[in-house]
Amino acid sequence: MTGKVYLVGAGPGDPELLTLKAARVLRQADAVLHDDLVAEDILRLVPKRAQIRNVGKRCGQKNISQDEINFLMITLAASGLQVVRLKGGDPMIFGRAGEEMAALRKAKVEFEVVPGITAALGAASAAQVSLTHREQSHAVVFLTGHSASGDDPINWRALASLGATLAIYMPGQRYSDIAEKLRFAGMADDTPCAVASRATTSEEQLYVTNLKELGRAPQLATPTLVLVGEVLRHASVSLPLESEFLRGWSPREASVATHAQSHIAQHPPAVHTQKEQ
Amino acid sequence: MTGKVYLVGAGPGDPELLTLKAARVLRQADAVLHDDLVAEDILRLVPKRAQIRNVGKRCGQKNISQDEINFLMITLAASGLQVVRLKGGDPMIFGRAGEEMAALRKAKVEFEVVPGITAALGAASAAQVSLTHREQSHAVVFLTGHSASGDDPINWRALASLGATLAIYMPGQRYSDIAEKLRFAGMADDTPCAVASRATTSEEQLYVTNLKELGRAPQLATPTLVLVGEVLRHASVSLPLESEFLRGWSPREASVATHAQSHIAQHPPAVHTQKEQ
Numbered sequence: 336m337t338g339k340v341y342l343v344g345a346g347p348g349d350p351e352l353l354t355l356k357a358a359r360v361l362r363q364a365d366a367v368l369h370d371d372l373v374a375e376d377i378l379r380l381v382p383k384r385a386q387i388r389n390v391g392k393r394c395g396q397k398n399i400s401q402d403e404i405n406f407l408m409i410t411l412a413a414s415g416l417q418v419v420r421l422k423g424g425d426p427m428i429f430g431r432a433g434e435e436m437a438a439l440r441k442a443k444v445e446f447e448v449v450p451g452i453t454a455a456l457g458a459a460s461a462a463q464v465s466l467t468h469r470e471q472s473h474a475v476v477f478l479t480g481h482s483a484s485g486d487d488p489i490n491w492r493a494l495a496s497l498g499a500t501l502a503i504y505m506p507g508q509r510y511s512d513i514a515e516k517l518r519f520a521g522m523a524d525d526t527p528c529a530v531a532s533r534a535t536t537s538e539e540q541l542y543v544t545n546l547k548e549l550g551r552a553p554q555l556a557t558p559t560l561v562l563v564g565e566v567l568r569h570a571s572v573s574l575p576l577e578s579e580f581l582r583g584w585s586p587r588e589a590s591v592a593t594h595a596q597s598h599i600a601q602h603p604p605a606v607h608t609q610k611e612q
Numbered sequence: 613m614t615g616k617v618y619l620v621g622a623g624p625g626d627p628e629l630l631t632l633k634a635a636r637v638l639r640q641a642d643a644v645l646h647d648d649l650v651a652e653d654i655l656r657l658v659p660k661r662a663q664i665r666n667v668g669k670r671c672g673q674k675n676i677s678q679d680e681i682n683f684l685m686i687t688l689a690a691s692g693l694q695v696v697r698l699k700g701g702d703p704m705i706f707g708r709a710g711e712e713m714a715a716l717r718k719a720k721v722e723f724e725v726v727p728g729i730t731a732a733l734g735a736a737s738a739a740q741v742s743l744t745h746r747e748q749s750h751a752v753v754f755l756t757g758h759s760a761s762g763d764d765p766i767n768w769r770a771l772a773s774l775g776a777t778l779a780i781y782m783p784g785q786r787y788s789d790i791a792e793k794l795r796f797a798g799m800a801d802d803t804p805c806a807v808a809s810r811a812t813t814s815e816e817q818l819y820v821t822n823l824k825e826l827g828r829a830p831q832l833a834t835p836t837l838v839l840v841g842e843v844l845r846h847a848s849v850s851l852p853l854e855s856e857f858l859r860g861w862s863p864r865e866a867s868v869a870t871h872a873q874s875h876i877a878q879h880p881p882a883v884h885t886q887k888e889q
Contacts, residue, residue: 344733346631347727349633351631351632351633351636352631352632352633352727353627353631353632354623354628354630354631354632354725355627355628355629355630355631355632355728356629358632359628360765373822379684381652382711390721413858425729425733425736426733426737426742427733427741427742427744428733428743428744428746428752431742431746433741433742433744433745433748433843433846434742434745434746436742436846437846446740447738448736448738448740449629449737450624450629450729450733450734450736450737450812451729451733452631452702452728452729453733456621456705456727456728456730457727458706459725460704460726460727461702461725463723464704464710464724465703465704465707465710466704466705467704467705467706467707467710467754468711469708469710469711471758473766474752474753474754474756474766475705475753475754475773476751476752476753476774476776477744477751477752477753477754477777478751479750479751483645483723485869487633488750488775489751489774490769490773490775491832492773493769493771493773493774494751494770494774494864496767496770497630497753497767497770497771497774498756498765498767499753501647502721511639530884537725539752548776555795567711569710569713571713571770581694594694599721601689611689
């Protein structure tokens with residue numbers, strides 16, 4: 336009997352944002368290889384008899400290479416096990432699933448992909464902001480912040496001239512690099528943007544600002560995601576730097592909101608977005 | 613007692629790709645307003661006592677306006693009910709959630725957004741193609757095909773020069789319009805692309821071609837989604853028009869694959885992608 340590998344998306348953070356299919360596959364797993372960002376509550380679905388291994392690349396103590404992960408998946412499946420490769424978010428968005436699928440194809444190991452809610456959609460739901468809007472944004476772009484430094488494969492001028500909402504994954508610590516790239520590429524200083532930290536979890540934070548001030552945003556706990564675009568004017572926490580959006584909130588209070596609940600729903604009646612006025 | 617509105621993503625088609633949270637919210641609903649694309653199996657989660665209403669805009673018989681949908685949500689919530697506004701895919705991607713949230717804010721009705729798997733991620737999983745790739749695509753763009761005709765808000769030249777994977781929602785019947793826009797904007801004729809029809813359902817089909825030939829793709833059953841980009845060379849069904857990718861499959865057999873199962877896993881060992889050779 337040969338096994339099978341499931342490449343499964345664990346979603347953006349809230350364990351309840353796992354799909355029914357992902358939950359079923361985890362309950363039937365013989366072995367689970369998971370990333371750092373996967374919640375404990377999700378791993379509790381795995382049967383006690385199953386092997387569970389953290390193969391997260393950030394897990395401090397020991398670095399495990401992509402080749403080692405591929406080898407583990409293939410070896411476990413070849414020994415007849417149902418293997419779940421569990422990734423934060425969705426496997427097909429910045430998840431290196433391309434490399435893992437290539438290795439599985441080469442080894443002729445059967446596999447199936449179970450999609451997950453990717454981080455940008457989790458952040459959009461938490462901030463109560465539609466990433467597209469009939470009047471303001473006809474497209475949305477997902478990219479990584481790694482691109483903002485070093486060997487840069489992104490055409491920032493093209494990106495800035497799209498008029499799309501941008502969701503920047505793994506923005507790193509230097510938001511100013513991203514802001515400079517976009518401003519230099521022609522994006523307006525007052526373009527609204529937000530830093531979402533641990534969106535959809537009990538520790539989520541949302542900091543709303545504009546492109547000119549993005550470099551001064553506080554360092555929020557990772558994982559973070561930066562959203563850029565006119566649609567952000569509708570965020571549940573309004574822009575701090577335009578006094579017309581404030582009406583009684585200090586910039587600090589208006590710009591950082593921490594929530595004990597799993598959604599961002601606090602927005603006092605006095606705070607409105609431009610559209611609603 | 614005041615009610616609450618949940619804007620919920622139903623996912624891409626497969627009922628099992630609903631999130632655990634969406635399933636919980638549906639089981640507790642007093643009223644459900646759903647789009648056309650939502651599967652029957654998902655609606656079966658709703659309690660028998662609850663009102664269920666199809667407010668899909670394509671449902672032939674009678675057109676219901678966005679204003680009427682907003683009025684229904686607000687009226688039902690104001691009468692103390694737990695209302696689920698159930699949308700195909702994810703509410704924040706081409707789902708008009710922006711307009712619905714604005715109406716709910718204005719009416720001071722409490723709401724919460726539950727994200728769903730958006731169609732592009734469903735199609736990527738079904739086609740076993742990562743939308744991003746360390747070597748080939750550092751970004752992915754979601755846009756709609758409506759943009760390809762009439763009043764066009766998309767900067768196609770910028771789009772073509774990004775080097776990103778494109779996921780084109782609601783491409784309509786005229787794939788040739790999309791192909792022409794992208795070729796005119798400078799995208800290469802041999803750029804791989806695919807039409808995904810009803811991905812993640814038992815009726816899913818995937819047609820893989822290139823940009824030059826996209827206009828000749830068959831009209832597959834809606835909903836469809838067009839994917840464009842180098843990452844498509846890794847699709848489980850390989851390119852029909854490059855004989856080196858074929859090795860024994862006729863173009864017809866290689867390019868259209870219908871699956872009774874909920875994933876596209878058929879790819880005979882003789883068919884390989886360029887990367888793997």
